Amino acid sequence: MSLWVDKYRPKDLSKLDYHKEQAENLKKLTQRGDFPHLLIYGPSGAGKKTRIMCILKDLYGCGVERLRMEQLNFTTPSKKKLEIMTVSSNYHIEINPSDVGMYDRIVVMDLIKNVAQTQQLDVNGQREFKVIVLTDVDNLTRDAQHALRRTMEKYITNCRLILCANSTSRLTPAIRSRCLGIRVPAPTITEISSILQNICKKEGLTIPSEFAQKIAEKSNRNVRRAILMCEACKVEQYPFSVKQNIAEPDWLMFIRAMSRKISQEQSVNTLANVRGDLYELIIHGIPNNIIFQTMVSELVKNCDISLKSEIISQAAFFEHRLQHGNKAIFHFEAFVAKFMCLYKKFLEDTVGDVF
């Protein structure tokens, strides 16, 4: 028994629920038998991975679904031993080079090059090229991207690369120009709600369209999250009621609670208290930008428009520092302290205006 989100994942380009036009184009692409390197990008939970798997299936047939996992080892020039997990079928290999952090260049140089250099053994197979799927490409370091760019040109006869990223902003133009960029936008709320209704129908459940709509809104246009939330709601209470409480992820709740604390009282004690919460978030591996986004959007809720702009600019300032810095907590704390300062001043001013 898997979760709905995995159970009802479309496995064929023709079965995709949204962006059908795009799916058509992709199908045409694969049917021609050959295609350039692909760069598939889009927000989290929009269906990038699903599309990639569909493309592969279209190319090679069911063989790509027989996946195996392999642990590959290699050593850096500084004699550090690294391990990386790869998922592969007979026809493709999927690697996430950013798993090894700053050593991703070695992965690109060693591993990808190796795979790219070797030719398909089965000459009579459908295609004369293999596919390398690289995920989280926007986390690649600059060195790795440079290493990648030559490989992409040189071994184009042997292999195709499919890059998967959240955003192209962190990819070098050189990489971008070598790929066919395919943007997978997040589905609209109506699309999501229709997906939810489809799933419920397949599960033999009935879901009120308003409720589906509500879940879709809460999910932040993230299909995965929407389906998982829907399932969670089903576990909690079935049959669904429109007024039913939709369980949100724990970390989201946690950030909300923390933000409430900050808005309620601006003092050094609160700051010290918030520090503990921030540490907790950081420990749990919640990405820093998500913490920032969620926190700021919560904090500015009851702010004057002038204050809002000030706070958002401050948030941007400290988020930028955080990108350059090393110890996230320092910057979070500095932002919170700054917010408290501004907010308190704002409150005092407004209170002063009243009297």
Add this chain to the structure above:
Amino acid sequence: MSKDIRSFFKVLPTNNKTKSTSSNTIKNKRPVIVDSSDEDIIPDTPKQEKVANRTKKRRLQCSDSDNEQNVLLKKKIISQSKDLTNQLRPVDISSTFSNTPIKQSPVVYKPLQEKPQEEKKIVKRKKKEKVNSKNNTELGIHNDANFEQSLLDLDEDFLIANVDALDKSINDALNGTNDKAVPDTLIGSKAQEIKETPKSSTPKPKKIEEHHDVDPDQERYERKIQSYALYQKYLNRSGPAHHGSKEIPKGTPDCLNGLCFLRTGVLDSLENDEFVSLVKDHGGRVVNGVSKKVNYVVVGEDPGPAKLEKAKNYGINMLTEDELLDLIRVKSGLIKPPLQENTHLKTNSVENSKSTDSNRHTPLVIKESEHSNTSQKLTDSDSKHKVSNSKNEKKETKPIFKPQSNKTVNATKTVEQKVLRQEPKSSQLLEVKKDVYVPWTEKHKPQSIKSIIGQQTEKSNMNRLIVWLQNWYTNHGSKNKPKLIKPSPWSKNDDGAYFKAALLSGPPGIGKTTTATLVAKELGFDVVEFNASDTRSKKLLHEEVSQLLTTTSLAGYFTGGSAPTKKHVLLMDEVDGMAGNEDRGGIQELISLIKNSNIPVICMCNDRNHPKIRSLSNYCFDLRFSRPRMEQIKGAMMSVCFKEGVKINSEALSEIITSAGMDVRQILTHLSLWSAEKETSDIKKPKKDSPLGPWEVCRLVFSAENHKTSTISDQEKLFFYDYSLAPLFVHENYLKVLPHAPKNEHLERFSAAANCISLGDIVDTQIRRNNNWSLLNMEAMCSSVLPGSYLSGHVNAQIDFPNWLGKNSKRGKFVRLLGELQAHMRTSISGNRNELNLDYLSSLRSSLVNPLIKKGAGGVDDSVSVMHNYNLLREDLDSILELAQWPKQKDPMNMVDSKVKAAFTRSFNKANAKLPYAVQAAVTKKRNAVNNEDGYDLSEEEEEEMEDDKDISKDAMIKTKKTTARSTKKDEPSTSGNKRATKASNARTSKKAKK
């Protein structure tokens, strides 16, 4: 050798001084050995003797009147005190002879008229003197004039016998001074006995003396002859008279360190080579030319006149051979009594003072002699008396020595008394000033156990050590030793009877080594010490020390005459320094030595908690030395200051003590620096420069008081105490500061500080990423100085260690778990790590746990199927639970019944699904390693003794881990679902594997 005879006379005063030292040696009751000098040898012929006797007899008769007259005369001419003339007489002689050769001529001619009478008189006097020589000390005072007179008289006589007699008298005067050891009376008899001396030289100087006033040409000729004669004498001179007759002391090899010796003349028992090697063996230096650097001139028989004169001019101390030997004995401490040492030194100093005195007075004396010379012309009778007096004086130089030596003895005695009075203050100091500079730490080292600082109480470590050492042989030495139980490490009143070794530990400079050595000394143990300067590897310890421990000490036999003893103690100093390749295996060997030792072993170390020492401390009586208290140190230091004559006020002293961190050795060094500084400049306030820990640094960063006094660079320095930790400390603790500012400003200030800290982190990243270390100052400003100045106030809470480090490593662990989880689920989910974390985790957890909660045992199958669908391991469930757990949340797994949990694990293991990936042994290995760490630590010490080689132990460790990893896998199916049980079994198996 071209010097004339006058140079012989010049020697007199200095020889007198050596005489005084010799008087001491006599006092020391050493055997008096008669030097074979010229004077003893010359009167071979019976004639000479007769004449001498006769003259002496005669003189005896008339000496009284003569003396009286002389005294009167002297008093008339020189208005000086008697004792002064007494002391200065020898100088008087030499000056008259050397400076006024011309003035002798009138003296020469005058007595011509009355020669027969005079001669008779003199002979008479001589005879008289001979009889009374011993007690008639007064005579000696005036013998200068007497001698001159007699000389002239005899000159006129042309009698060979007389000439010989004169010769004798000259030599008497000359050599009597050289020959300190010979009492007056011995001369005659001794002279007869000793006959082997060269005769050739003797007549010649006499001739010169006779004629050298007559005419210049002849004088030059005579001088040539004389120098030739001296050279002949030098060539012909015999070897040491009593070669090998004396006991050569074996002093310490450095007892004559820094001293420079010059030999002149033939020594009594030493050849030149022997002399040189003797001095060199004892650290001294031998030179051939006289210079100011020479400390001692060793005068033997026939000393070189030039050397003697030069030495006298430089004020160099004269020694005889005996005195040299004594010097060696004293310096090397072979002659124990400190009094003697002191007297020796005193005499030296007395001599010095005397020589300076005499130097100061010489012009005066010369004047006197001139006076006397001029006055001589006044009357014949007067002059006669004078001359006879002078003669007398010459003759009686020897008698002079007695009173004089007595005098010097008296003088030394008084000085001694003075010194004795001073002794409690600075007996050592006086000695030290003479010799090399000794550091205060050595000088003021406690000499007895009574003076060790901070160890005087009943329960002090020192007394416990004494008790332990005293009872050692009763506890361990005999066969029927009492059965001893190992005391618990917490029992306070343990006397350590169980242990064969003691371990003294504590910070440096508080007297561990001193205590150990002094206690051993006090109880009469011989100490064998090994410290960090010795190689103490396993092999060496085994070869050298273990043999040593079973032997008996002969030290007592050599020094005290006591029987050979087995009472010795092995002192292993600085055992925590037994490290590195040099001392490999040293500690293990030491432990085994202690186990089998027949003698007590005392080990010393600074860091008792050092892992190497930990194994050793199991076998040692643990004595932990703590720093003495301020008052204890202060008292001792005050007395040291008093001894050294340093004035220091109490506050400054306390400040020195605190700044040195109660390290007594350090304090002494500081004090000696202080005393040196005080001489040059005004007293500076001692500046504390003790290292600060990050905690104190952090407090100072925010302290408003510190900001008042310190400059920006001072504040910056605080950052540099530890630039990697300082930013973390500041960040961790800045929220605890109470800034001294209006309350409404607080938040702004904190915000500004936080801003700076955040900027500091960026700078830090730049530094470390690009190795741009020149930015470190910038970081100091951002991370430490600016927050400190914004939040200038005080920290009103405990300074905490930065949490960031712990949190960061925990974050690393979570990320790793997440990575594993994602890797396992990779084939079935599409998300990456973050998406898994953000979206899947809570749903996954509920889908795994909820069936168990709601349906109990019935839900097990559902959960297991989820597990299999996502290719999860049992461990992954735990990591999911851990990752999804947020504070203030209930752990849903706690709501699951333990039976259900067990059933779940069982059914999961039974299903034994095929996984698309190889189960990572590495992961489980790591976990087991973490779990086993505690158990491993406990058994570490046992292991250490078992395993001789470290490499082997490492191998063993690796093996152990492998086996545990395997055993875990084996165990997994059999054990119940409780993970703790698995862990326990792991630990057990690992222990088994080790054994």
